[in-house]
Amino acid sequence: MIETRDLWFSYGSREVLKGVNFRANKGEVTILLGRNGAGKTTLLMHLNGLLKPSRGEVWIDGVRVKYDRKSLIEVRKKVGFVFQNPDDQIIAPTVWQDVVFGPKNIGMGYEFAEEAIKSLGLKGYEERLCNSLSGGEKRRVAIAGVLAMNPDYIIMDEPTAGLDGFGLKNMIEIIENLRDSGKTFVISTHDLDFAREVGERFVYMDNGEIVHESDRVDLRFANRCGLRIGNARGRLIVIPHNAEIPDVDADFIAAMGTKAKKRASVEKLEVDITNAVLERSILRAIEGHTVMLICSTEMLNVVEREAEKFPVFLEILDGFDHLAAVNTDSIFDSTIKTKRR
Ligand SMILES: Nc1ncnc2c1ncn2[C@@H]1O[C@H](COP(=O)(O)OP(=O)(O)OP(=O)(O)O)[C@@H](O)[C@H]1O
Ligand SMILES: [Mg+2]
Known part of the structure; x- marks a missing residue:
């Protein structure tokens, strides 16, 4: 389980998280909903130590996250983060170099990298230049780079942004397969169909606070949180x-x-x-x-x-x-x- 306890965070004087008590249960897909600027990305970035709380704590599997270099490496092995924009994540020239970047960096073998390449349909892409890939392909490379470290938890920030219908279907399959293999997900999204398809717990954020939790999409809160809900009225x-x-x-x-x-x-x-x-x-x-x-x-x-x-x-x-x-x-x-x- 990943938990935050009374988590506060400010960018300079701008207070963005205000006492957030968030929980992601092991083995579940937790969906984070909230309007633009609600604080979702900021919260997600705390879950693997990318940001350090101004106040409060983050706990992973019963261990409190510490922010020295050595502890952070352990946290990153356990919790992978897939950025909203794959260009923020992809750093190496070729697909293979990018996917093995993480494991290489921490002295891990490449067995999970090879498996990730296969499971994300990237076999044959290994020598391709990342900057020659389409948006959807880049996204798969970014996910493969995270899976290459075999994390228990996978954080995804708006993973369906910019995907077409096929890309969306593919993303749902990827998540469901990984969930079935025991991975835990925390995903932020504005996409109702996607949220319904993969989500098991839904957490609604507004203005830096958690305002509601439910085990199915609650359209009234989704509406309030700026989720695109089509024309639901009655x-x-x-x-x-x-x-x-x-x-x-x-x-x-x-x-x-x-x-x-x-x-x-x-x-x-x-x-x-x-x-x-x-x-x-x-x-x-x-x-x-x-x-x-x-x-x-x-x-x-x-x-x-x-x-x-x-x-x-x-x-x-x-x-x-x-x-x-x-x-x-x-x-x-x-x-x-x-x-x-
Ligand atoms: N690096 C930064 N410096 C200053 N303010 C920031 C920074 N990053 C985010 N913010 C501000 O913090 C607030 C929360 O941003 P955050 O990115 O967490 O929202 P979000 O819920 O992910 O929104 P979106 O749905 O648009 O992705 C916003 O008001 C944003 O302007
Ligand atoms: Mg965001």
Whole structure:
């Protein structure tokens, strides 16, 4: 795990990180979201000692980062950093020279460099001059140079900037393969499709602070953090049948599954959407409406998987196990208020 504890950082008098407590769990892909200037790059640069905190601490696998040369070499072996712009990273003339630069520098063998060349599809490129490569190729060389040191953690700053559709797909595959082989990622991005595809935890930054964390893209925060979210407008509030019904002005109410329908009837909620419930609920939300979808718990996974594909603000409320086990009719009498427009 990489952690920052009460991390503060200023460029001169300009305070950019203000008490950041960030965590990236081992084996996970953590996505960092936030508007331009929020402090993402600055935070990422602390995770492998490229920047030294003005105040606070960085911990990697339970060890506090120190800033002498020897300690920093150990940190860099463990945590690789892929810069937003590959030109900031590529230093040697040819692809091979660049990829082995890191391991050579610290007296490591080249076995991971060779593996990285293969896994990034750079076989045959070894003697090419880096400055003759396309942007997408340069990016792969930069990643290979990081993998050549076999780090456990890989930090990537906006790795999809400037990639076309194929390049994006390729980047997703690279990350997924490396994740499956046990690498941990921390990635900053403004790219919603990419974030959804690879992310497992999402951390939202604004003005030098972490403002929210979630385990799926939370479009309301993503929107606030300047993520490009297309035209998501409406809300789909998914309410497990054993959850409290929130006090929300809904344009439409739907119930999916027998338990959900029973719950709706106990609550005396008139259900507007009665067939093709999931599709029509999503459609109404895409149109910009607020939809409450009461859902039997066993269907939540399906609902989440489907709804996440569409540009809607998806909220899934928590249910309560102890409520599911007992007779719904007696528990949920009339204690919860529900407003309808
Ligand atoms: N070297 C520097 N010297 C002075 N100020 C800097 C420096 N680098 C960044 N900043 C400032 O620090 C703030 C945070 O910058 P940072 O690059 O961390 O933001 P970011 O979230 O990565 O933004 P973006 O999405 O545009 O990449 C910005 O206001 C920026 O102007
Ligand atoms: Mg940045």
